Amino acid sequence: MEMPGKVVIVSGATSGIGREVALRFAREGARVVILGLDDTRGQEVQTALQLQGAADCFYRRTDVSDGGAVQAAVAEAAARWGRVDVLVNNAAIMHTGALADMSEADWDKTMAVNLKGPFLLAKHALPAMPPGSSIVNISSVHAIATDAHSTAYSASKGGLEAFTRALALECHARKIRVNALRLGAVDTPMLWNNPDVRSGEEKLDPSEVASSGEVAELVLFLASARSQPVTGAVLTADGGRLPILGSHAH
Structure with a gap:
């Protein structure tokens, strides 16, 4: 196993990418x-983790934009296990329209x-993160x-990538790595609820749509010792969506 005993906090972990990330780390x-x-979904994810052998896990209802709620969740993890080794900032919402x-x-x-949440989680987690820890921020094309x-x-998301680069510099002396994963189309409710996708205005090639499990593998890589030389980086894993969006060829 690659993360035995490591303490991992995953935001937005009750469905989609976050759920798969939680399962993968477990x-x-x-x-x-x-x-x-x-x-309901949070308890389901906790049960799923426990069924695959992750006895040490818990769900906490947490609005990542609420400083008090974030501080309490991080403090509970630190009090229970003594530290935080990995923070995955995944929670996000999307409003579309003019x-x-x-x-x-x-x-x-x-x-x-999308932006204050990662700030709050990093702010409260960093004091409990030892050298060798890692923060992974989920960005977008x-x-x-x-x-x-x-x-x-x-x-x-542009702000989140700037935040990633700046925080990596701040954390360098503490030997804590900070990276971001820039995603394209991923098979999640956020993608399929996008009005442009639903209407067909934005056309998707199924071969370019990543699964949440594939994304979880990349998050694990960025959080693990396998990516030890990597910090302050944004890894693009978009299935070709970036050049498509760049050319406006939906």
Whole structure:
């Protein structure tokens, strides 16, 4: 096993990418903290981890934009296991449509979850992270090339990649690595609920749609000793979506 006894916090872990990441780390022997807002799904993920042998795991309902809730969840993990070895900032939301039609509340909520959330989790986890620890931020090709309907989401992911580079510099002396994974189309509810995808305006080649399990393998790589020389980097794993978005050839 690659992560025996390691303490891993995964946000947005009740479905999609986060769920698969939690399961993947558990299979490698990690102790996993499942953060999310859906209690039914959270308990289901906890049970799934336990059934595959991960007795050391727990779910906590946590709004990542709430500083007090984040601090409490991280403190519980540190008190229970003494440290945090890996933080995976996966929780995100996406609002689509014209910017002029977007409410201020929706803009603020997008930034709160997608950008403030990683800040809060890193802020409270870092004091408990020993040398050799790792932070993995889940970004998107929309940080680089996007469409006309995803301004808030794109801005948040662009900010997350800048956050990744800056935090990696801050953490260098502490021997804590910080990287991001820039994804394209992934088989998750967020993808299929996108109005452009539902309407057919944005066409997808099934061969370019990654599975959550494939993404989890890449997160494991960035968090593990196999990627020891890598920090401050953004790994693109987009199935070809970046050049497609860049050319606006939907």
